[in-house]
Amino acid sequence: SLYETPGVSKPRYVRVNTLKVDVESAVLELEKQYMVQKDDLVPDLLVLPPGSDLHDHHLVMNGSIFMQGKASSMVAAALSPKPGWEVLDACSAPGNKTVQLAAIMRGKGKILACELNKERVKRLKDTIRLSGASNIQVLHGDFLKLSSVDPSYSKVRAILLDPSCSGSGTASVRLDHLLPSYASGHSANAADEERLKKLAAFQRKALEHALSFPGVQRIVYSTCSVHQIENEDVVQSVLPLAASYGFHLETPFPQWQRRGLPVFDGSENLLRTDPVEDKEGFFIALFVRKISDTIQDS
Numbered sequence: 682s683l684y685e686t687p688g689v690s691k692p693r694y695v696r697v698n699t700l701k702v703d704v705e706s707a708v709l710e711l712e713k714q715y716m717v718q719k720d721d722l723v724p725d726l727l728v729l730p731p732g733s734d735l736h737d738h739h740l741v742m743n744g745s746i747f748m749q750g751k752a753s754s755m756v757a758a759a760l761s762p763k764p765g766w767e768v769l770d771a772c773s774a775p776g777n778k779t780v781q782l783a784a785i786m787r788g789k790g791k792i793l794a795c796e797l798n799k800e801r802v803k804r805l806k807d808t809i810r811l812s813g814a815s816n817i818q819v820l821h822g823d824f825l826k827l828s829s830v831d832p833s834y835s836k837v838r839a840i841l842l843d844p845s846c847s848g849s850g851t852a853s854v855r856l857d858h859l860l861p862s863y864a865s866g867h868s869a870n871a872a873d874e875e876r877l878k879k880l881a882a883f884q885r886k887a888l889e890h891a892l893s894f895p896g897v898q899r900i901v902y903s904t905c906s907v908h909q910i911e912n913e914d915v916v917q918s919v920l921p922l923a924a925s926y927g928f929h930l931e932t933p934f935p936q937w938q939r940r941g942l943p944v945f946d947g948s949e950n951l952l953r954t955d956p957v958e959d960k961e962g963f964f965i966a967l968f969v970r971k972i973s974d975t976i977q978d979s
């Protein structure tokens with residue numbers, strides 16, 4: 682496929698699960714077999730040579746390291762919840778970002794991991810078990826139906842919203858199929874267009890819902906899609922509502938070059954990764970508002 686161009690090999694990334702092992706120990710162990718570097722941007726992320734096969738490495742099997750791409754690892758890092766916070770992962774299975782949040786929070790505080798799909802709840806629980814995290818509560822249900830005024834969520838300070846998307850930034854087969862649309866700006870066919878519209882409508886609803894939680898200070902909206910309709914357009918459509926709640930866009934990883942498509946004022950705050958150059962096509966938006974800590978901590 683076009684995205685597996687011979688000769689253009691990409692490094693492998695693994696994220697150290699600092700709930701189980703510290704970065705230095707993981708590096709020492711991996712260095713027995715591989716050249717290992719620390720990623721220059723994402724904390725606890727290690728870079729290994731292209732082609733390194735870690736699937737049955739004992740550190741993977743016992744949950745000390747997770748095979749997670751760089752772009753994917755940037756999402757929870759962009760939210761950067763503090764230890765002790767209460768965080769809601771709105772669409773959480775299979776849970777890679779959920780357990781990354783737990784590691785970022787050093788196991789302190791509370792994570793609510795919501796997931797609608799029953800089969801995927803099982804995978805979420807497996808991931809949580811493997812990670813060793815003990816502060817994650819699984820909510821099997823529809824994020825849209827969690828009442829934001831329910832006192833059980835009044836302490837939620839951060840929301841990670843990584844909703845269902847077309848996957849056009851990661852699935853190489855599907856990406857090839859959609860390439861004409863991605864490259865030309867025109868959809869490949871009416872069915873694809875219809876599907877994208879439905880996804881975007883859900884994504885917008887979910888983001889609007891996330892914005893309505895009264896105690897929330899930070900929201901990350903992310904997709905693994907390359908399509909503007911699921912990314913910049915969704916963010917732009919909620920901006921007036923976000924502003925009415927006191928949120929503004931901030932710039933995750935300011936040193937990162939590739940930003941949002943220049944389709945509205947402020948889209949330079951958004952972050953994109955490229956499916957070819959960066960191996961995965963991700964999109965990240967970070968909404969922030971200040972809430973008086975005296976209200977929050979009382």
Ligand code: SAM
Binds near residue numbers: 775795
């Ligand atoms: N954040 C996850 C990770 O890093 O492992 C990946 C999340 S995946 C892109 C989106 C998930 O949202 C799917 O598992 C899907 O079943 C779930 N989902 C879709 N609609 C939902 C809803 N209304 N409420 C909760 N979860 C939902």
